[in-house]
Amino acid sequence: MAEARETLEEPILTGNGGPTDLAAMEPDLLDVEPDQTVASGRRRRSFQFGWWLACGWLILVVGAALLAPILPLWEPGTPDYTNVAGGLSASHPLGGDAIGRDNLSRLIYGARASLLVGLSAVVLGAVIGGLLGIIAGYVGGKVERVLLTLTDATLAFPGLVLLIAAVAVFGASMTVIIVGLAVLSIPTFIRLARATTLVIVQREFVTAARAYGARPMRVMLREVVPNVVLPVAAYGFIMVGVFIVAEGSLSFLGLGIPPPTPSWGSMIAAGRTELLTHPQISLIPAAVMFVTVLSINYVGERTRKRFEVKDSNL
Amino acid sequence: MTDLVKDERQNKTGASSGPGGDPGASRHVQLRDADDVVLSVEDLVVEFGVGGGSTVHAVSGVSFDVRRGETLGLVGESGCGKSTTGRSIMQLPKPTSGSVRLHGDNLGGMPSGQMRRARRKLQMIFQDPISSLNPRRRIADIIAEPLRVWGSSPDARKAKVAETLEAVGLDPQLVADRRPHQFSGGQCQRISIARALVLEPEVLICDEPVSALDVSVQAQILNLLEEMKERYQLTMIFISHDLAVVRNISDRVAVMYLGKLCEIAPAVELFDRPRHHYSSLLLSSIPSADQDATTSAARLDRSGGEMPSPVSPPSGCRFRTRCPAATERCAVEEPLMRQVGDGHFVACHHPLEVAEVVASGAEGSVERSADGTPDGALRPVALEGV
């Protein structure tokens, strides 16, 4: 496919499958639906089995996390002493942890915490960073220089140290972790949004908008922002996975979401003393985290590619 | 149509030959002071700073005017400043100096709100049909957006969008809800034209509108532009590097080289009797059936086709480094525009002689008369002799 795209002198890329030249009198050929274009064909193939599998897993995880309170689960914080480091059983499908709490229940409640941290931090970072980046790219000049200098300064600061310091000062709480991760991600979002904006501003439809008299604010909101949102969102999606792992690492260091709230990271951390005797206590949340992050990356990458193809097909 | 053009030319000669002593008039003899001049550009200068503190002199004092209903072609090679000229007329970005007057009002001197309003009368079409349209929006929204900016009612907008789409040959029903990537280059260019026309501008600036299109599609768009010009009473500035395209669509043609105007004349006149050596080089460079002509054109160019850098343009006449007729005077004294014929102006100390050119054209056609139509007239034989 790649070969075809490179060597063909754009016969597919100019959209031969698209609607025919309406202007030029071939109404009969119009029954070729625009959705039968090569682009959509490529899309169809790329959204195949693996994509659905990853999506299915993510829907399962998110669904379970959302519905946790109404699902028939054990209390995640209440130990069942018959289930201390218990193996897999009918009443505790994934067994119990070192003090007998139900692993399945903690896994699902842990998903709530992990996903909440990942999503909120990304949304916060993407909105703030994205906006600042668009402003930097669109306004330019002094504003851009100041923002970029701040960005560089933040990027030069070791992230983990910042987080540890924040936890030390404000105490470990979910809010501190979310805000901390978001602050760390803002510079990257600024850079991404700014770079994308710079490309978009060069496009002639932006010049055209200014030519027909749109005010700068309107040009930014109507012409620039919609074109920056998608790349930023696609990157943000992948960052969710990164943040889930980051929260896990913090928990492992004892700096994560404080107990008793379960999170995947704290579950892995809690199981490490029993790693040799009862490895499932650590390995099950680790596996769940692994598959979830993998799925997020896969879906994110595919979605991003899809929009890229759509752009290149232009 | 053609009658109108002829009348204009007669008027114009009368007007420009009048005030002889006026220094302003002699500096810009090519400018006309008739009532129906829609747009006049005077001493337009555009400079960009580049790295290392040097300056690109993209446009260096260009003056011309366009009358109502006229199409002015702006030709030149890449880097001559023709696109920059087009954009700075739109004040995108504002020129470094010089004035752009629309019906006598200087766009550059207006407060920005007023300028935005005045500029509605100027619209632009770009080279890259794909880059011209926002990929995330539906066609109907793209075309309605200018109307929305100027606050027309939704119903009026809808009707206007449908009307304009039909005018450019697209079926509104089929097109409105689609997005740009579902269309071919030619169709995208039609959509761009519709967007430019929806505000009913007086002047349409076309910046290489057909350069990215296949020959067959190019002809469709060129015909469409002529149609639209008639229907919407447009005045056009048509910027292109394609000489044949410019000749066909323009009433008058201005030739640019390295940020300066070399020559301005009625289209056919310019192509039949170029007086500037650069115009003549351009014309003889068009590949023709007669390979020797191209060969001689190529040999004529002293620089082997290399244009000097716009960062440090040559002194005096900017074409002198490539010009076969360059003398010492060309290095010290910049040639001013002067009239050499009916509506024909040239900025050259040693313009090509008409007699020479005509004689050569005749020779050429004699030589080839066996085959019928002479196109020898296109190439001054003065060149072939060199």
Add this chain to the structure above:
Amino acid sequence: MTSIDAGPADQRRDTRPPAAGSAQTTAPGATATRPLLEVDQLRVHFATPAGLVRAVDGVSLSVRAGEVLGVVGESGSGKTVMSRRAMGLVGPGTTTRLSGTVRYDGTEISALPPAELSKLWGSEMAMILQDPMTSLNPVKRVGEQIGESLRRHLGLDRAAAHQRAVQLLRSVGLSEPERRVRQYPHELSGGMRQRVTIAIALSCDPRLLFADEPTTALDVTVQAQILELLARQQAEHRMAMMIVTHDLRVVRGHTDRVVVMYAGKVVEAAPTRTLFAAPRMPYTEALMNAVPPLTGSNHAVLRVIPGRPPNLLAPPPGCAFAPRCASAQERCLTEMPPLRSAADLAGASPGGSAAGAPAGGPAPAIAGTPDDHVYRCWYPVGTEAGDEARRTNIERGHTAAGTPILAEAV
């Protein structure tokens, strides 16, 4: 008849030295006329998720020694893929399906492994691409890039290669060649870079030069320079050349023979002068008419070709140009016309036995036969059948494909 430069006949053939004349006199019989490059029933299909793209669909042509062949077509006509396949640059791949043969100087090269093929590249065949910036390596000095192929193919040592590089740059008209060899591509202008690629292409005296849109990215005065350079080098080296371009004016002044491609197929081939004097294929005629003329009055209404290039995914059963053609009749929609010459046409009874030799079988006409004028049309322009077909369409106001006939299109 056609608007593009209605003018004198091209003088190309008259001004050139007789092509490969000595070879013809010494080698008698069939070998004398054996072409340097023979392309036979070449097909390049790309499998895409949306279906099979028939980029090149059964192209046969030939280039004789010392001859300049022009290949003209719009985007999507397959001209570029065809020339790259002929050169061996498009190899088989998981999504690329190839068939047909390419013979260079009598040897089949279409099946050669890349290692064997690369011995031919540079020394026997060379190519010039549209964008000189991408065909030059940005991090290597100009001199090294020229020297590389000299050392590989001619076995020159470093010093000799350097000497030769300077000579080559001088011969392609670059000023200060001693300084240029030490420069990087980005330090040169577009025209200079194209001169460098030409120098590289000519470095080992190839017998066949492919030029793929050699001047499309260049300004018109630079284009004149490069075309002149190519013509001079071609004559000096007695090189065969294939110029692939969309520009009819370039083809007209700079080729001996022209092949017109449409939708992956050859639709017309003829000696340049014949083609421009009397195009037979309605597509060729329409293409010539769509170019704005350089003579006559301005504001001429251009005769447009309605619609746009065909969908290579689902080619129509008949002639690919039929939906856009002013002469199209019912037959054009159902039956693919074979590539045939005026002579074939005269031999066959009108509308009858000619159809018995379809293009799929042993091809009756190869687009490379020396001075034949072949075309793929049931109703050729300028013939009785063609005039009749067009008259019918004008009378009924639309073609058999339903395309309305506009006054200006006829």
